[in-house]
Amino acid sequence: MSVKGLLRLLGAAAFVAAGLSGARAEVATVRLAKQFGISYLPLTLMEEERLLEKHARAKGLDLKTEWLRFTGGSGMNDALLSGNLDLAAGGVGPMLTMWGRTRTNLKVKGVAALNAMPLWLVSVNPAVTSIKDFTPKDKIALPTVKSSIQAITLQMAAEKAFGPGEQNRLDALTVSMGHPDAQTALLSGRSEITAHFGSSPFQEQEMKDPRARKVLDSYDVLGGPHTFNLVWASSRFVTENPTVTAAFLAALDESLRLIRDDPSRAAALWIKAENAKLSQTEAEEIIRSPQTEWTTQPKRMLDYLAYMNRIGLVTAKAADESELFHASPAAGR
Structure with a gap:
């Protein structure tokens, strides 16, 4: 399913929810997290350009955002479990760990991948x-x-x-x-x-x-390019906040287009936001690297899961990457 298809489904869900008597209101403030590094560029641009707020307004929501910073996935997952975080962002390992551990309760799944980058x-x-x-x-x-x-x-x-x-x-x-x-x-x-x-x-x-x-x-x-970072959330958040989720996906889509169409501006925005000790040229080289893909398409996540299954880190198994996401991210973006 493409991002556009997912947006249509989420829009329909929001319409139905709005028409139900006593329907639960969506969150007024969404709490998002990211970590350190240029791999979180799509989220940095979203924050700096207020893209989530923009797309929420277009859908009739006056949404506020609260951006939190973590140094690793474990603290982020703890915040998600305790209800202090709505959308987490990090590496494949912490996300798969949460996916496996919450299959019978929170049902945490990916919302969208952010990139494929070498480590x-x-x-x-x-x-x-x-x-x-x-x-x-x-x-x-x-x-x-x-x-x-x-x-x-x-x-x-x-x-x-x-x-x-x-x-x-x-x-x-x-x-x-x-x-x-x-x-x-x-x-x-x-x-x-x-x-x-x-x-x-x-x-x-x-x-x-x-x-x-x-x-x-x-x-x-x-054995080749793999997803590095992605965003994940509980099924409850996605189900109860279809309009917010749709706005997030639309904002992410715009952020990724900005990176692809104007990497120079993306680099400048990131350097300023992070007070980074990189030159404009250095930042652009990383953004434009042939090894880096700014994409919502997951890559080789099942390879990581198969290893984690084999050594007992995660017991739950999946036959297709779509099972790891609330809906299949865009293909071939």
């Missing part, structure tokens, strides 16, 4: 050229141990490198740390952190240091 494991230890070279003296920073997309990808890579049953070989070396702090620790030369499994733009900035080398690329582990 690099960068080390400043000259003795490390592959993940087989890490020793107990190394510490690998990543957003959340065990459950972040970086942690899951590292486990998948370890299993390939060391053999079946060895997926946890490097877990003891991992440390939960937000990307900005991890980058600072890695490059300071005064920290126990010798590697960072991060994301853009942190990984590109780290690679400018002459000591740094790329030890692992997630596209190599997965």
Whole structure:
């Protein structure tokens, strides 16, 4: 189902809900979350250009937004479970964990993917050229141990490198740390952190240091482009707020068009919003990278789920990526 098709369905649902006697009013304020990095560019543009408010007004809603910031998926999921967050945004690992754990209650599913982007494991230890070279003296920073997309990808890579049953070989070396702090620790030369499994733009900035080398690329582990970030929510929120959800999808569609049609303006807006230490040229290079896709089309999420099923991180299974979403995201966007 395309985004336009989903918008039509949500619009029809909103019309029916409005006509029902005593129908529950939709939220007046929607609470959204994002994390650090240029991979959240679609949401940053949505916030800066007030696109969600714009599309909500077009649908007859005076909607306010509250944007929250998290350093990892676990805290975001906790906020979603406690009712303090409506729309979460992060990596595939935390989303699949929530999808699996809430099948009989909140029924959390994806709303839409945001991108497909590679994740690099960068080390400043000259003795490390592959993940087989890490020793107990190394510490690998990543957003959340065990459950972040970086942690899951590292486990998948370890299993390939060391053999079946060895997926946890490097877990003891991992440390939960937000990307900005991890980058600072890695490059300071005064920290126990010798590697960072991060994301853009942190990984590109780290690679400018002459000591740094790329030890692992997630596209190599997965065999090609994969979804990095997506947005997820409970079935209750989507069901009770069809107009808000439709407005969000319309705002996301406009945000993605802005990135594709005017990457220069998108880069400038992101740099200003994040007070980023990147030049306009550097930001544009990341946005325009041939490896990066700004798309709502999910990619290789079932590969992640199959691994998480096999080692017991998630018990629920899916035969098609559409089962992971409240409705199928746009195809081929």
